[in-house]
Amino acid sequence: MSAATRPFDVDAIRADFPILQRMLDPETPMIYLDGGATSQRPQQVIDAEVAYLTHDHAAVKRGAHRMAGAATDAYEDSRERLAAFLGAPSAQEIVFTKNATEALNLVARSLGDGDTSTPERLRVREGDEILVTEMEHHANLVPWQELARRTGARLRWIPMAEDFTLDLTDLDSLLTERTKVLAFTHQSNVLGTVNPVGRLVEAARAVGALTVLDAAQSAPHMPFDLAALGVDFAALSGHKMLGPTGIGALWGRYELLEAMPPFLTGGSMIETVTMEASTFAEPPARFEAGTPPISQAVGLAAACDYLDALGMEQIAAHEQALTLRAIDGLSGIDGVRIIGPAASPQRTGAVAFGVAGRHPHDVGQVLDSYGIEVRVGHHCAWPLHRRFGLHGTTRASFSVHTTDAEVDALVDGVARTVEFFGALS
């Protein structure tokens, strides 16, 4: 994280995103309000990847020639860049993965794979407990269910309160001496709720549990400082932060990574290999088997540059203003219910809502006909929806390039949708 170096001018920002010129059909410009699912890439990110490909591409870490040197530099510099963006103490604590999902799987698998040489706190076994929350994305739920199933550990969860925040009333009884891991999301991808990281980390530390933060929705949208957050691991995706698909990252404290068994195995993660047995390299190499997403790392570093130039404070303020505007506008429409906590300074990025008597699929379809691209369904957070008796919601999410006018178009579009179905029935 560093100070902004360019003014936050939405028109100028929009000019950086070639896809925003896209027409859905000859009459319908695209209004992309689905950055929470995947973000668009600015020209700067595309250009950085192409520049790398047309000048420096080669295999990393495996070659002695100058091209391999250039490629390895580009890749390792990208690791440094991401580490700086996240406030990670060391670039050696950054493991590049294919997405946030792999990063979370890596931790969950590794914690189940240890043997007697692995420190106890990094081994989940029968009788242990794993604590998650009821608002998790499937990516931060199913891997822990599977870990529990494989090891015989017990999966527990922090329930939701009626106000769409975590219900921490029973935290003390949920977090016990048996809890090995507390895995939770920084920001809900559906509700926009930001969880109290400090409080959760403190409680987990008190019982000696590791903390795993799903930062897929937070790192791209707010000032983010790993050192200040105090968690043990964090996972994120490049494609949600204006970077490429095909790359994500796991951050972990070095002393933990160092004691963890590998996950994927193969080339570049070994120390020595014989037919009988192998030993493994130090982190981060230990967790990066095979040829990594090299040009994607370069693109991700360019995305960090892009975000930092705008300033994460400024981005958060921009997206927050849009969120409040959307909540304000949508709440005024008869039959529309906001699914998420009341408007607050903490609440950025996404607004989910329901239209009375209408399935989100139908709402999304009508909005799409007006050019408004929002996501519908359970947003990979099925248990959360079930908890509130919902089959799905419609979610608009905002990006650096979103304008007030687009939010107004959303509000207007939802009003027209309500009318449309009203007229039909």
Next chain:
Amino acid sequence: MSAATRPFDVDAIRADFPILQRMLDPETPMIYLDGGATSQRPQQVIDAEVAYLTHDHAAVKRGAHRMAGAATDAYEDSRERLAAFLGAPSAQEIVFTKNATEALNLVARSLGDGDTSTPERLRVREGDEILVTEMEHHANLVPWQELARRTGARLRWIPMAEDFTLDLTDLDSLLTERTKVLAFTHQSNVLGTVNPVGRLVEAARAVGALTVLDAAQSAPHMPFDLAALGVDFAALSGHKMLGPTGIGALWGRYELLEAMPPFLTGGSMIETVTMEASTFAEPPARFEAGTPPISQAVGLAAACDYLDALGMEQIAAHEQALTLRAIDGLSGIDGVRIIGPAASPQRTGAVAFGVAGRHPHDVGQVLDSYGIEVRVGHHCAWPLHRRFGLHGTTRASFSVHTTDAEVDALVDGVARTVEFFGALS
């Protein structure tokens, strides 16, 4: 695989690869002979990815809006394209992974993760045997070592013969009723040796063992027809076939994939999720957790188009001619020893060699000073090198854009390297 639609004109091909204009320093043009490690991307592949990004990018499979439809189409069409390229009976048998390494890990993990609901032949357990070969890349060795370690199965291997081919003398005793899997490479990334797939598959089938083919080095360099090969699984990497990094693929027979437990878990691979338990989608979705490498899939499809336009027969013939030319030239140099089988029509793509009394690192360094980018070391096939008493080799590998003149420069460069060190000592 389909018939060539453009003449095999190396000059025209070279014009497609912008990086070939690269100078290593003001006097030294780059001669890239390391396509075996990673290939360069032609403009067509770069353009396809950029076109997708500037027109159709959105999250796949999760959205109902038109952009999500466009992105899903682009992604699924890429799956169809790759399936056609490989001769796969159905696109639903193609799982996109991050690289060949992940594809092989996926199979090895899944075979160890089954429970009583999993068919016996898809469960590796104590008492079972896994057969590999002594020439494997670490990517097709270490995951099997780990599977053996986790399950208590026994890892065995087909040894190398003196002539740099597999020694099949004891195949009958190596492949027993206990053998659950035979995993082997189609073509050695070091030696260029092409293994007798038909014979190995037949022998494995006779004992009911599954066959896993490492096609990372073969699929990009020869006519490749899965249906004809008869294996059960095959793995490959996009970045070795003129496509992007960050993408690879596993092909598997549908009826096997359908009966296998998932590997990575999270979004997009589930059927239903409750806090207590989840059920999983059908393949290929079951094995593609999280946001996939979407733009990379589009790039990979463009690479298939590029290769098919040139014709895989023509590519194989071109690279074979270069290989024979290199073997011929290098064998004429005093102190140079070719590490690999004698020149034969089967032997394409790569030539590894040693220079008497000289460490490959030093050989590579001197060649690099002449602009010749070759790979040195054990090439992630350490056991193979140890078997022949080698600490490492120097490997030149050839691509569609390699010219006779470049091969001659290699031969000349090696001769000068021998002289250089001769003069110094």
Next chain:
Amino acid sequence: MSTHLSALYTELVIEHDKRPLHAGLREPFEAEVHHVNPTCGDEITLRLHLSEDGAERIEDVSYDAVGCAMSRASASIMADLLIGHGVEEVEPVRTHFEQAIGSRGRIEGDEELIGDGVALMGAAKFPARVKCVLMPWKAYQAALVETRALRG
């Protein structure tokens, strides 16, 4: 209202969504299946009752569908197309319906064969909606397989 919207939410679709035919779960039945669309969480529970005489006449299709207008209308239209006909007799209906809806609009729906089903063809251009429309048919097929297995 843009053209494609009116092609999707035709009066017939809205009518079937509001007043679905043959809705609810009834006895008797041989097989009951439960299908879910993992993308949106839509669900259908479907029961199938065939005649006992070996002629495989579809005596009843009863169902409970939670989902969008398209999927609910599709269930309603399907039940009405199936009930009272022989399994073999409706095969061409099913096949044509699947082909047309999966054709991205290249194949027009034949009203002679699929009746009100043509009202659903607006979905053909939206792959995500095609899944909604097909879910009841997939459930029917699964129920048929189960019933046949049961009867031997």
Next chain:
Amino acid sequence: MSTHLSALYTELVIEHDKRPLHAGLREPFEAEVHHVNPTCGDEITLRLHLSEDGAERIEDVSYDAVGCAMSRASASIMADLLIGHGVEEVEPVRTHFEQAIGSRGRIEGDEELIGDGVALMGAAKFPARVKCVLMPWKAYQAALVETRALRG
């Protein structure tokens, strides 16, 4: 011959590679370590012998190095820089050497401090070779840690 090549394979490097100083494994020693460069498979076995008097004088560094000219020369030069000096006394040598070789050529090697070590500085521009050159020093450091642990 291009310039960077002569900067890498200096006469001194070739000389140390051909006739390495203090090569071979000798007794006595307190710690023996084995290091491998996973990229190229190069290996070094190194033994360290410190004086018994608490002054930590490096009495002997003996080693067996399999690797490229750069790594073998580096081992030879290092052993010669270390033997006969106090551990604390050679710390500035080690630190400066590591800094200079890791600097991509931005920091010139100081011959006063690192003697023949300057002959290795051609490698500074080649990250892959920096690892070769540093391997013996990493082994020395590991042996030092072990020896100290042993002595309490």
